Amino acid sequence: MLPLLTSAQIREADAFTIASEPVASIDLMERAARAFVGWFINHFPDRNEEVSIYCGMGNNGGDGLAIARMLHEHGYSHLKLIIARYNDKSSADFIINLQRIQATAVPVVQLNKGEDFSPESSTIIIDALLGSGLNKALDGDFKRLVEHLNNLSSTVVAVDIPTGFFADGEIHQNTVAIRAELVITFQQAKINFLLPEAAEFIRCWQAVNIGISESFTRSLNSPYQFIEEQDIKRVVKPRGRFSNKGTYGHSLIIAGAAKTMGAALLCAAGCVYAGSGLTTACIPLSGLTALNSYLPEIMALTRDGDILPDIDWARYKAIAIGPGLGTGADACELLAFVLSNFGKPLVIDADGINLLANRYELWESLTEGSILTPHMKEFDRLFGDHHNWWARLQTARQQAIKRKIYIVLKNDYTITATPQGKLYFNSTGNAAMATGGMGDVLTGLLTSLIAQGYTAEEACLAGIYIHGKAGDELALPNRMNVVLPGRLAQQLPLTMAKLMA
Numbered sequence: 001m002l003p004l005l006t007s008a009q010i011r012e013a014d015a016f017t018i019a020s021e022p023v024a025s026i027d028l029m030e031r032a033a034r035a036f037v038g039w040f041i042n043h044f045p046d047r048n049e050e051v052s053i054y055c056g057m058g059n060n061g062g063d064g065l066a067i068a069r070m071l072h073e074h075g076y077s078h079l080k081l082i083i084a085r086y087n088d089k090s091s092a093d094f095i096i097n098l099q100r101i102q103a104t105a106v107p108v109v110q111l112n113k114g115e116d117f118s119p120e121s122s123t124i125i126i127d128a129l130l131g132s133g134l135n136k137a138l139d140g141d142f143k144r145l146v147e148h149l150n151n152l153s154s155t156v157v158a159v160d161i162p163t164g165f166f167a168d169g170e171i172h173q174n175t176v177a178i179r180a181e182l183v184i185t186f187q188q189a190k191i192n193f194l195l196p197e198a199a200e201f202i203r204c205w206q207a208v209n210i211g212i213s214e215s216f217t218r219s220l221n222s223p224y225q226f227i228e229e230q231d232i233k234r235v236v237k238p239r240g241r242f243s244n245k246g247t248y249g250h251s252l253i254i255a256g257a258a259k260t261m262g263a264a265l266l267c268a269a270g271c272v273y274a275g276s277g278l279t280t281a282c283i284p285l286s287g288l289t290a291l292n293s294y295l296p297e298i299m300a301l302t303r304d305g306d307i308l309p310d311i312d313w314a315r316y317k318a319i320a321i322g323p324g325l326g327t328g329a330d331a332c333e334l335l336a337f338v339l340s341n342f343g344k345p346l347v348i349d350a351d352g353i354n355l356l357a358n359r360y361e362l363w364e365s366l367t368e369g370s371i372l373t374p375h376m377k378e379f380d381r382l383f384g385d386h387h388n389w390w391a392r393l394q395t396a397r398q399q400a401i402k403r404k405i406y407i408v409l410k411n412d413y414t415i416t417a418t419p420q421g422k423l424y425f426n427s428t429g430n431a432a433m434a435t436g437g438m439g440d441v442l443t444g445l446l447t448s449l450i451a452q453g454y455t456a457e458e459a460c461l462a463g464i465y466i467h468g469k470a471g472d473e474l475a476l477p478n479r480m481n482v483v484l485p486g487r488l489a490q491q492l493p494l495t496m497a498k499l500m501a
């Protein structure tokens, strides 16, 4: 698990590393610049390309100066350095690096307050204007310069953070920030890189190690954590010898309606392919033939209009409710019936969530440890509108703590909020998975893991990781534009086996 830090915590971790390693701050800057250059050279190996490096006067600018010197040493022959002298003070390491670059042949241009910009013809722009020291929205000269750079057709590579983009906190709709093709960021992704607001400013990012103290970073006990494969490998357990279907639990999937049977089938498929010993789908009678032909391994418990099904609660280790269920009175009665009778944590998705949003009294019977899996719109239906994802994260955290539940907020980097107040960002998955029914498979998968004896937290973190990894295995090597949920469900046994190896 990689703790993700706020800017304030990054400053603390930098200061700790400088004092405890010990390493002089100018040498840490040198390390950061070298890490940047290593990655940059791999991506842009042509030494004849025109590269302009725009530097502010803080440490981000200091990095830019050191980067320019190193690129010069590596033989980049068309470098231009532009220093935006828009602040009244400069950092000590910026000054040292300015002296060092002035001893080279790299041309340096100064941009003073209010001055017009000279024409820019470089194909690559390195943005080292402002980094994690950003403390207010851009205005004045910085805003003008960033807008000017964004209007060019050059490829922008940002140092640590695109200028104007806050590493954490709310990103407002009218934010002006550098739009970077690539961000080479120090030590770890910044929290806002993982939220959808980053899409406009960051096409891709790469974290480079600069040796910030790992033990100190962990000691900060950040609520924000990035899931790594090793965390999941530790959680998933292979099936044992002498086990039988009873060992792996019985799951009940309460889903589907006449015109949305597919949701029930995909959810049941996610469940059975993820290894639930037995899976029963509670579906309308009209869906029975479809279920039997799609997956004969699944048993059926049929529903008939508003008559409540006869559920033998003790048989089931895990129950999911919601995919394709509808939001009519019968679905609402069914949800209330399940909530008040099962007594164990539930997985609630889709229409189950929509029903909870409309009938707040149902929350009263929600068992602690239950898992809700909303996408953004369902989340806002549950907890009210949010203007940005940072605000959504804070609500998810507060609600998960208050209600002692797990909230799986689905997205590119799906976020799991836990009753302990942690927010885990998933690191697998891709845009080929953005297709209807994908969430239904996830619900079945989470239910399956709970039936197999994983804790709710393990099921969330492992389930989301496995789901995204199956999507990656299918889509990435073949550059597939879309992955169908049913196909992804079939991939689960293989994905899980690889994680267990």
Ligand SMILES: NC(=O)C1=CN([C@@H]2O[C@H](COP(=O)(O)OP(=O)(O)OC[C@H]3O[C@@H](n4cnc5c(N)ncnc54)[C@H](OP(=O)(O)O)[C@@H]3O)[C@@H](O)[C@H]2O)[C@@H](O)CC1
Pocket: 011, 014, 015, 025, 028, 029, 030, 032, 056, 057, 058, 059, 060, 061, 063, 087, 089, 091, 129, 130, 131, 132, 133, 134, 135, 136, 137, 138, 139, 142, 159, 160, 161, 186, 210
């Ligand atoms: N610490 C380390 O050891 C290491 C740090 N590293 C590097 O340092 C970077 C952080 O450096 P930093 O803290 O100097 O901040 P930086 O982003 O350069 O800007 C500061 C200046 O900007 C100003 N300012 C802020 N907002 C503004 C606005 N909206 N409009 C206008 N001005 C604004 C602010 O002025 P103030 O408002 O405080 O007067 C201040 O003068 C980090 O991203 C990484 O690249 C690496 O070398 C690794 C080791």
Ligand SMILES: Nc1ncnc2c1ncn2[C@@H]1O[C@H](COP(=O)(O)OP(=O)(O)O)[C@@H](O)[C@H]1O
Pocket: 350, 374, 375, 410, 411, 412, 413, 414, 428, 429, 430, 431, 432, 433, 434, 435, 436, 437, 438, 439, 440, 441, 442, 467, 468
């Ligand atoms: N761009 C993406 N990157 C990673 N995962 C994605 C992406 N788009 C969708 N997904 C995943 O696909 C699933 C979609 O869920 P959801 O919106 O509930 O679909 P549905 O309701 O149609 O089943 C989520 O698990 C989400 O994380």
Ligand SMILES: [K+]
Pocket: 060, 127, 128, 129, 130, 131, 158, 159, 160, 161, 162, 163
């Ligand atoms: K920058």
